[in-house]
Amino acid sequence: MKKIISLIMNILIIIFGIIGTYMMFTFKGDGAGLTASGFQNFKFFTVLSNELCAVAAIAYIVFYFIKKEFPIVLKLMATSAVGLTFIVIAAFLAPMYPTLNLYEGGNLWFHLILPLTAMVEFVLLDIPESKGNKIPFRYTFYSASFALIYGICYLANILINGIGVWPDTNDWYGFLNWGYPIGLCIFGFIVLMNWLMAVLLRLGNMLVN
Numbered sequence: 001m002k003k004i005i006s007l008i009m010n011i012l013i014i015i016f017g018i019i020g021t022y023m024m025f026t027f028k029g030d031g032a033g034l035t036a037s038g039f040q041n042f043k044f045f046t047v048l049s050n051e052l053c054a055v056a057a058i059a060y061i062v063f064y065f066i067k068k069e070f071p072i073v074l075k076l077m078a079t080s081a082v083g084l085t086f087i088v089i090a091a092f093l094a095p096m097y098p099t100l101n102l103y104e105g106g107n108l109w110f111h112l113i114l115p116l117t118a119m120v121e122f123v124l125l126d127i128p129e130s131k132g133n134k135i136p137f138r139y140t141f142y143s144a145s146f147a148l149i150y151g152i153c154y155l156a157n158i159l160i161n162g163i164g165v166w167p168d169t170n171d172w173y174g175f176l177n178w179g180y181p182i183g184l185c186i187f188g189f190i191v192l193m194n195w196l197m198a199v200l201l202r203l204g205n206m207l208v209n
Contacts (some may be wrong), residue, residue, distance in 0.1 A: 017054030023106030
């Protein structure tokens with residue numbers, strides 16, 4: 001029964017991803033601040049994490065029907081990434097940018113609906129016997145690499161092209177508003193949050209299963 005529920009929820013994740021992607025591509029942003037149009041949206045961690053989650057859901061369904069063991073680490077990485085998106089939007093970016101509605105249009109799906117669905121699905125996920133029905137703890141560190149790689153690319157883009165002047169800036173999240181030392185601390189904290197999210201998801205799965 002749990003496998004059927006996971007299958008259904010993965011189908012929903014794919015559907016939500018398609019809806020969010022369609023709304024993202026049809027939204028005509030001006031490219032400033034936290035708005036973008038078309039492929040420019042792929043500069044945002046939100047979009048990348050949600051697309052990864054949808055890809056992981058597709059892979060899960062494929063492995064389900066060919067009756068092969070699914071790589072749980074991919075699920076944990078994708079789910080912890082959208083979980084981080086959910087937390088950062090709710091606790092940091094939404095209060096930081098009160099004039100922007102970060103829960104409208106495609107953002108409703110990518111900031112709220114898909115992340116919550118993915119986290120619930122992961123907690124209910126059956127872990128194969130080959131893993132001792134438990135997710136190896138080292139997988140939590142692998143999962144944190146997603147935020148780490150994004151942060152490195154984010155900073156590299158700024159170092160190469162400059163910060164720019166708001167609203168036309170390469171620091172679209174405003175993490176360097178207080179200077180590079182604080183910005184680096186913020187990035188380090190986000191990587192830590194990504195890891196902690198993976199730890200919490202692993203713990204939730206263990207408690208339920």
